[in-house]
Amino acid sequence: MSEKRGNTGQLKYDFNTKWSTEVQLEKDGTWYRATCREFRSFDGPRRIFIKDENGEWTYVDYKGPVYMFDTNKRTRKRNTRKIKYVKERKVEKRQHEKFQV
Numbered sequence: 001m002s003e004k005r006g007n008t009g010q011l012k013y014d015f016n017t018k019w020s021t022e023v024q025l026e027k028d029g030t031w032y033r034a035t036c037r038e039f040r041s042f043d044g045p046r047r048i049f050i051k052d053e054n055g056e057w058t059y060v061d062y063k064g065p066v067y068m069f070d071t072n073k074r075t076r077k078r079n080t081r082k083i084k085y086v087k088e089r090k091v092e093k094r095q096h097e098k099f100q101v
Contacts, residue, residue, distance in 0.1 A: 012072045013040060014064045020049035022059075025081055041069040044081035 013036060022031040024045035039046060046062040065074050069085045
């Protein structure tokens with residue numbers, strides 16, 4: 001029999017995963033929806049859409065820890081506005097791509 005490999009552990013979520021999670025990618029103030037997995041690893045402004053004590057829905061800034069993507073290892077907040085990966089991925093532009101990375 002072969003041994004299981006890959007992502008066999010359970011990721012730790014310090015928030016209710018049923019809530020709507022958003023991240024702010026640019027400094028222009030635009031918020032974008034994110035999956036819970038991306039949200040927990042995003043190093044930048046984060047907020048959650050929750051129901052408060054009065055039953056009203058509202059946005060709350062999230063001040064919880066930042067984890068490396070797909071792990072339970074915590075990392076420092078540096079406000080890079082990027083997802084924190086264990087290994088930095090090198091992104092190279094292809095010839096036909098005109099956007100900036």
